[in-house]
Amino acid sequence: MAVVSRVLTIGGGFSGMAAAIQMRKADIAVDLVEIDSSWRPEGAGITVSGPTLRALDQIGVFGEFKRRGYLSDGVELFTPAGHRIGEIPTPKPVGSDVPGGGGIMRPELGRILADATREAGVSVRVGCSYTEITQHDSDVEVTFTDGTKRRYDLVVVADGVHSKTRALLFPEVKPPQYIGQVVWRAVLPRPDEIVRPRMWLGGTVKAGVNPVSPSHMYMFVTEARRDKQQIERSAWPQLVADMLAPFSDPVLTAFRSHLLAADAAIDYRPLANLLVPAPWNRGRVILIGDTVAATTPHLASGAGIGIESGIVLAEELARAATLQDAFDRFHARRWERCRMVIENSAQLCRIEMENGDKAEQARVMRESTVGLTQPI
Known part of the structure; x- marks a missing residue:
């Protein structure tokens, strides 16, 4: 029997x-509140690693991912001129038969998980958040934006990288820091020759593509920018096209x-990261996902480590003797894995920005990939 019987989850993102x-699944009654009334994840495509597919399989939505996304193995590497350098293997995660990776539109993955959330019997309220959290010895009283109040054994906070709850409970933690690089993403038709992720490595700009469905792929371009800037949306297509001008591969051309076509869906994001020192709970309120462990996309594991944390927290709540025991076990399983992803992703980012040592880049990628395949 779980150590809690009634839980509130704040935030309807992946984690x-x-x-x-x-x-x-552990017979815990769960309320979930999500401030976005349309409950619609933003963004273009998302690269999903094998370990993340393993986590989605554990949740029970891998079949839907397979039907609505794209699965593949390996990452092809090319020079800017189109000469094939080699391939980065994407080994299967330990204890699972899922492929080494895949891609899907981020809103599509959001819909898959939202459907599964409701089907699991979670009580969902959208367009709703909280105004006050008051902790007592044996429970937590929450006042919601609709004026209602409810009591819970535990509050799980997953309200994102700009979490107001983190600012409230961890005032000593600085907001996420811009890392000096931006990523541009665009959704494009998928040509027949693009059957797995492909990257072109050249200078301080890296370009890549990943299929997200039988008909479409998304392109990502990383660019070093000294300062975090607001850029007019109307300028985005030409800026990205200009960044690709030095790449002479006819595929990229x-x-x-x-x-430059009017139907190209482009997304622009300055990159930042965040790692809050453990423990991630204050009393009966625990923070997970991007709220405490936000990474840049260099290991394609940001969504993955958040989803894993949700799984691990539920497992420990179901088997621990006390709530503190559940917290301790949760942190023991999650801290090092999240730290590795965030710090190694930042190292890869620095190497890209500085056009650094490719051997070091390959080593960090290889060690991280092998580490992530291990059980959670």
Whole structure:
């Protein structure tokens, strides 16, 4: 029997939904509140690693991912001129038969998990958040934005990288820090020759593509920028096309024309990271996902470590003798894995920005990939 019987999850992102779904499997009553009334994840495509697919399989949504996304193995590496350098293997995660990786539209993955959340019996309220959290010895009283009040044994906070709850409970933690690099993403038609992720390595700009469905792929371009800037949306297509101009590979040249078309969906994000020192709970309130462990996308594991944390928290709540025991076990399983992803991703980011040692880049990628395949 779980050490808690009634839990509130604040935030309906990937990690919050994963925690809610898995807690319901342990017969815990779960309320979930999400401030976005449309409950719609933003963004273009998302690269999903094998370990993340393993986590989605554990939740029970891998079949839907397979139907609505794209699965593949390996990452192809090319020079800017189109000469094939080699391939980075994406080994299967330990204890699972899922492929080494895949891709999907971020809103599509959000819909898959949202459907699974409701099907699990989670009580969902959208367009709702909280105004006050008051902790007592045996429970937590929460006042919501609709004026209602409810009491819970535990509050799980997954309200994102700009969490107001983190600012409230961890005032000593600085907001996420810009890391000096931005990523541009665009959704484009998928040509037949793109059957797995492909990257072109050249200078301080890295370009890549990943299929997200049988018909489409998304392109990502990372660029070093000294300062975090606001850029007019109307300028985005030309800026990205200009960044690709030094790449003479005919495949990339063809993509540039799509970028300039009116139907190209482009997303621009300055990159930041965050790692809050453990423990991630204050009393009966615990923070998970991007709220405490936000990474840059260099290991394609940001969503993955958040989803994993939701799974692990539910597992420990189901088997621990006390709530503190559950917290201790949770932190023991999550801290080092999250730290590795965030710090190694930052190291890869620095190497890219500085056009640094490719051997070091390969070593960090290889060690991280092998580490992530291990059980959670």
